[in-house]
Amino acid sequence: MCGIAGWFLKRGITRDDSDLHAMANRIVHRGPDDRGYYFDREHGVAFAHNRLSIIDLSAAGHQPMASDDGRFVLSYNGELYNFLELRAELEQLGHRFTSHSDTEVLLHSFIEWGPACLDRFNGMFAFALWSAREQKLLLARDALGMKPLYYAPLPGDQGFVFASEIKAFLSLPDFRVRMNRDALQQFLEFGYTFVDDATVLEGVYKLPPGHSMEVVEGIALQPRRFFSAPAPAAEDHRDLGDRDAELYKTLSEVVAQHLIADVPVGLFLSGGLDSSVIAALAARHTRIATITMGFAESEIDERPQARLVASHIHSDHREITIHPQEISDDLEDVAWYFDDLFADWGTVSTRLMYKKCREAGIKVVLVGEGSDELFGGYPIFQAAIDTRGPMTWKLFELYRRYAGRRYGNQFPKFLAIIRGYLRESGGDLFQAVRMFETRNQLPNNYVMKVDKASMSVSVEARAPFLDRRVAEVAYRTPAGQLLKDGTNKLLLRSMAERYKLLPIEITRREKFGAAIAASWMDDSAKFRTYARQVILDRNGWVDELGLRPAMTDYFDRSRVGYNFPSAISLFSNLAWRLLLLNLWSRRFRAASPTAAQ
Template identity: 35%
Template sequence: MCGIAGIYYPRSPKPVDPARVAAMADAQAHRGPDAAGVWTAQGVGLGHRRLAIIDLTEAGAQPMLTPDEQLAVSYNGEIYNFQEVRAELEAMGAQFRSNSDTEVLLHGWRAWGPSMLSRLNGMFAFALYDAERRSLFLARDRFGVKPLHYAELSDGAVTFASELKGLLAHPLFRRAADFRAVEDFLGLGYVPDDASLVAGVKKLPAAHFLLIERGKPVPQPVRWWDADFSRRATGKLRDLEAELVARMRAAVASRMIADVPLGAFLSGGVDSSAVVAMMAETSKNAVKTCSIGFDEADHDETSYARLIAQRFATEHRERTVAPDDFALIDTLVGAFDEPFADASALATYRVCELAREHVTVALSGDGADEAFAGYRRYKFFAAEERVRGLLPQGLRGAVFGTLGRLYPKADWAPRPFRAKTTLLALAEGGEFAYPKAVGVTTPEQRMRLYSADAVRALDGHRAERRYTDTMRQAPARDALDRAQYADLQHWLPGDILNKVDRTSMAVSLEAREPLLDYKLVEFAATLPPSLRIRGGQGKWILKKAMEPYLPREVLYRPKMGFVTPVSAWFRKALAGEAEALGRSPVLTGTGWFDTAAIAKLAEDHRAGRAEHGRTLWQLLMLERSLARLFG
């Protein structure tokens, strides 16, 4: 796991200053504290910060070159099947000088070019320079586990880096804010992969590559893989369960290869518990596990984590933190660069911090909710789609739309009485309703916060539109397929994997997600919806398959997750911060917001007249990020 950076001149081979490449790489030193490297040639420079995981010797150092120095690569990630790919390349005559997975990329490119990506099972973002072709090849893994940003500068250079802060370290980079990304952030809770708060910055999308050749314009990225929900698996349930367990076992085993101490996050939920169960089968030694708990029982899951730790005799460590751990706000703002509103990042940072005290690599359970339909919103959405199917669209809009407009808004009430949102959702098509269910603030709420000039500047742009378009074009059979496919494209890389990458890398920890093994996800996408959700249970087949391994009180308890009580904070400890948002010189200076509307939002929340905790948290994160990025 590492940080990469570089400069490439596609028009003419201008000289590259090694100091500039080094500065870009060193801005990401937390991603690779073990070593640093810079390589330059006419028109190109690659930088690297190394977190040594496989082949800790100098032979694994980067940037790595072929003996003839015609190929050079700077790479962030892990290729879990590198030994298999290496054997194939050696059979073709390739000679290896190291035991690292990095070298597989060099020989793989020479043998297969861009098509080598389909042979790789891993998480990665890398830049490979080919002197003979005079080209730079940028690539990102299937799900976007590892990030990659790039931008074109005024002198004709294309710069790239793992994190935004790497690009900003280049002296020619000019910082200007893009308000459309603010709309995306307030709508979704994160700045998605097709946007950036800093104008001119692009993110290479998950499962895409970019091949830039000297003398040619910079092209659009090319998709090299996609999930397919249009096929259906057949067979007996017990056979599908057995295949699921076999694929999980293989995925976990492949991610336990490391030359440094390795462990696992253990929350006590189904996903992390399943990973630990598979690790215990594979490991000769006790698995190292870690958990964090909260000092409020409603938020604490450590009793379930201890149950799993005892069952598999793990070497378990845990730490209790207060749920009001908002002292990390500025740390997180620095780690993410762009605003990020998922408040569970505080808890994720703390568990990464605990893990790093004892291991360098930690396996997580991330990805199962998206692959196997574990989120509650999938269950609600599937039920809504069944209701929509009972009435013609025009009649449905008239009936549910009228009821929704008449029903009072009651965010404070128990869930069964908060029907306004559901009724309005039923009046819309699923591809319009689901994006609002997965988002944070509604379009109507955002329009009330924006200034008139800001609304005009958006020119109709809406954060939810990318979700709607994706669901319409999804390779899918039904509504649940389309929702999961859209989440794999947007929510997973934008929120979940972004959160895990930034918080783990902030403490120089490598996190691996075995439940996002692409072969496992491709299998999950073929499962009939009735095996993903049944009897109100999400991840139904996963839970059934794990019954021989995990206790029922873990498998079938209500999903909790990391809960951060931001609403309570803004009525108590952070009430002053909320009140200050309405007169923030940072937000006021943008001209984007109606500050009186923000002030009323904060006052209504503090007084208990309305529930605006998540929106206030977004505005606070936005304010801090704008101040850090633009001063």
């Protein structure tokens, strides 16, 4: 896992090397183990690479990595979980390797198969590959968007710049920082930017999941999709038992590959179904270290369920306690590291958990993200299979569930996306919702949280459910085998029971979601004073958004028994988003001499 950055300048344009060094320094947390640069000054191409060493810790895995003849140069962030199988196939074709790294396998895969190699990769990745003879730069991002990749045109028509994180661009002295107002509205309504290539900064884009893009003469061409979700086949009449077997075989192989590392591996165990299934499968290969998060002064506690699972699978179980003040103290750092704005409740606590894992010597962590989106774990999937009412009413209801109201500023854009997915899925609303969940919400919210929280403290997070092989099994499964009689994730629960992976009370446990430590923050006089100061800051956004009267009214009244205007409560939706927005704005303005609201 790494942090990458670079540029492709137009003919005749030059930049000082110090700009690239500064970009690399801004994202050094993504790879503190090694640093490398590549310059093709004749063609205006430069790469910077910060390495987090996970597989083949030797200098042989140094990046950027060039082919023997110098024709191709690669800077790659991620893991290829099937790299051993690909390596064996390439060796049969005559390729010879000098390292044990998956980076070299990716490079040789491109040499052998060209861009078609993307269809062979099972893993999480974002990479830049320079073809010197063809004078083309290829960018690519994994199927489900586990690894981020941002890009932007340089000011003054100078060329093209890319990086693993937006904050790298702030290091460029001529880079203009302006808020993308449309993305800001999406953040305020949804808690994240749901358009797949948009970011909170105007003129900065992210490569969508499952896409590649060529850059020629410093100009980015249209991204191309290389991964599309397969739909359930009408002629596929397999029963639940057959699908159980397929999912068990696939997920078992995937988890085994996710355990491959040359550093200590752990697993976040919440006591819920998703992480427990991954833990149980991992335990069949090794005595896995499981880590559970507990919260001091909180009524929310999943440690008893996690202990039950840990005992069942005989893991090396550890518990981490997070204190409310730690969450409060870490907020401003969160706003900096989580630079593409999103407001998931677990951002702060998740980052603290990764931080404590790193302090304990654990450098790779398996997580359970992706199951709900793929296997129908959210209530919105139940709404999608409800046959009552016209489609128009259902689309308004979908928007209400995502945005908290039936109509808002971003409804037309949301509607266009859903209607596109309806066309793609042949009018299947369940499939359309799953496409939105996996293409728009997951990579721009939950998976972004995983990447930025873990990489901010130099930890690699791996999500077996987001392996494309598991995703393809889920996509091919019809709604009737995922949701039935009010039960969600039916296929996953059925598999866990059939193969006796977990105690029955865990297999049948309902999904538990809560705003961890939110009650403490809402009740803490000290934190309320801090939140008031940040949210009502005259240099913030509350005036421009027309929300000062509502937020002032909130802070001037007692919380207990008060009905907040427009359903605003301090740590629910809008106010929480305003708090993060203002903290983010402070840090970004301070970091860039050209910042503007």
